[in-house]
Amino acid sequence: MVASxxxxxxxxxxxxxxxxLADVRPDDLAAIAVSGALAKAxxxxxxxxxxVVWGNANGAGEDNRNVGRMAVLLAGLPTSVPxxxxxxxxxxxxxxxIIASRAIxxxxxxxxxxxxxxxxxxxxxxxxKPSRAFPAGHVTAVSTTLGWRLVNDRMPKEWTVSLGEANxxxxxxxxxxxxxxxxxxxxxxxxxxxxxxAGFYDDLVVPVxxxxxxxxxxxxGIRPGSTPQKLAGLKxxxxxxxxxxxxxxxxxxxxxxxxxxxxxxxxxxxxxxxxARIAGRxxxxxxxxxxxxxxxxxxxxxxxxxxxxxxxxxxVELNExxxxxxxxxxxxxxxxxxxxxTKGGAIAIGHPLGASGGRILGTLAxxxxxxxxxxxxxxxxxxxxxxxxxxxxxxxxxxx
Numbered sequence: 342m343v344a345s346x347x348x349x350x351x352x353x354x355x356x357x358x359x360x361x362l363a364d365v366r367p368d369d370l371a372a373i374a375v376s377g378a379l380a381k382a383x384x385x386x387x388x389x390x391x392x393v394v395w396g397n398a399n400g401a402g403e404d405n406r407n408v409g410r411m412a413v414l415l416a417g418l419p420t421s422v423p424x425x426x427x428x429x430x431x432x433x434x435x436x437x438x439i440i441a442s443r444a445i446x447x448x449x450x451x452x453x454x455x456x457x458x459x460x461x462x463x464x465x466x467x468x469x470k471p472s473r474a475f476p477a478g479h480v481t482a483v484s485t486t487l488g489w490r491l492v493n494d495r496m497p498k499e500w501t502v503s504l505g506e507a508n509x510x511x512x513x514x515x516x517x518x519x520x521x522x523x524x525x526x527x528x529x530x531x532x533x534x535x536x537x538x539a540g541f542y543d544d545l546v547v548p549v550x551x552x553x554x555x556x557x558x559x560x561x562g563i564r565p566g567s568t569p570q571k572l573a574g575l576k577x578x579x580x581x582x583x584x585x586x587x588x589x590x591x592x593x594x595x596x597x598x599x600x601x602x603x604x605x606x607x608x609x610x611x612x613x614x615x616x617a618r619i620a621g622r623x624x625x626x627x628x629x630x631x632x633x634x635x636x637x638x639x640x641x642x643x644x645x646x647x648x649x650x651x652x653x654x655x656x657v658e659l660n661e662x663x664x665x666x667x668x669x670x671x672x673x674x675x676x677x678x679x680x681x682x683t684k685g686g687a688i689a690i691g692h693p694l695g696a697s698g699g700r701i702l703g704t705l706a707x708x709x710x711x712x713x714x715x716x717x718x719x720x721x722x723x724x725x726x727x728x729x730x731x732x733x734x735x736x737x738x739x740x741x
C-alpha cells in the first residue's frame with residue numbers, strides 16, 4: 342500500500358487583527374507560505390507538483406474564490422501546476438492535508454502542496470443581493486470576519502448561537518471554571534514564548550517580507566508576561582456572569598501555513614527524507630453549538646485507523662479555539678495535559694482560520710522530530726459542529 346508523508350512544513354508569523362499584517366493581502370500571504378515550503382525542498386522542480394490543495398474559510402474578498410490558485414501564480418510556479426481551495430472553516434488546511442494524503446495513497450498523485458491562509462483583518466463586509474431590483478428599504482452590511490452571517494431562518498436558534506455562547510454552554514455542561522481556563526491560557530503564552538526563545542520556531546516560520554520591508558518575523562500576539570492572576574481581571578465577553586474572556590479565547594489573526602506531502606518515492610524528487618507518515622485520519626460532527634467538543638471523536642477515529650491507542654501517543658497539537666473546549670477534550674481523552682501544545686497554542690500564537698490546521702500539523706511533525714518519539718495527534722474543532730484529526734508517525738532520522 343502506498344503511504345503519504347510530510348516532507349516540509351512552514352508558516353508565516355501570525356499577526357494580530359489590525360496589526361503588522363493588516364495591509365498584506367491574503368493571496369500574498371499564501372504565496373509567501375508556498376515559496377517558504379518549496380525553499381526547504383530545493384531539489385524539487387515545481388512542475389512536478391501534481392496539485393495544490395489550499396484551505397480558506399472566507400473567500401468572499403481578496404481571497405478571490407480560489408486563493409490556492411492565486412498563491413500558485415503569485416509565487417511564480419509554472420502555470421501548469423493546478424490548485425483548488427477547500428473550506429471546512431477552522432479545519433480547512435488540515436482538510437487540505439487529508440485530501441492530499443488520500444490522493445497520494447490512492448495513486449492519483451505523488452507530490453501535493455497543501456496549506457491555508459486567512460486575513461481576518463481584511464475580511465470584507467457583504468451585502469445580501471436583493472431578489473428584485475431597487476429595494477425600497479435599508480440594507481445592512483454584514484462582517485465576514487468570523488461566525489454566522491445571513492443566517493437561514495429555518496435554522497434552529499440553539500444551533501446559531503455565537504461561538505462564545507456555545508463555549509459558555511460547554512463550560513456549564515462540563516463544569517469547567519474560569520480559574521482552570523485562565524491557567525490554561527497563561528500556560529499557552531508562556532510555552533509559546535519559551536519555544537520562540539529556544540529557537541523551536543526558527544525553522545518553521547518564514548518572515549513576511551514585502552517590497553523589501555520585513556512586516557513581521559514572529560507571532561505578534563504572544564504575551565510573555567501573561568499570568569492567571571492578570572487574566573482573572575478581564576471582564577467576561579459573552580455573558581455578564583460568564584467565564585469566557587478575550588484572554589482565554591483565541592484572537593482574530595492574519596497568517597498562512599504550508600505543508601508539502603508526498604509518497605515515499607517522491608523523496609528522490611524532493612531531495613529530502615520525509616519527516617512523518619500520515620498514519621490515521623478522522624472526521625466527526627455533532628450539534629453545531631457543541632463544536633468545541635467534536636475533536637474528541639475525530640481523534641478517536643484517527644487513532645483507530647492508525648492502529649494505536651492514546652497510550653502510544655507522546656505529543657498532541659490541539660488548536661485552542663477556546664481554553665474551555667481544549668480542556669473538555671483533554672479531560673475526555675484522559676491524557677496527560679503535559680503532552681498537549683508544549684510549544685504554545687492558538688490562544689497565544691493566533692488562529693487565522695484557514696491556516697491553523699497546517700500550523701498544528703507542521704508543529705506536531707517538528708515536535709516528534711525534536712523528541713525522537715514515535716506517535717502524535719493533531720486535532721482541531723470546527724464551527725457548526727465539526728472536527729478533524731490526524732495521527733502522525735515520526736519517520737525522521739531522530740525516530741527511535
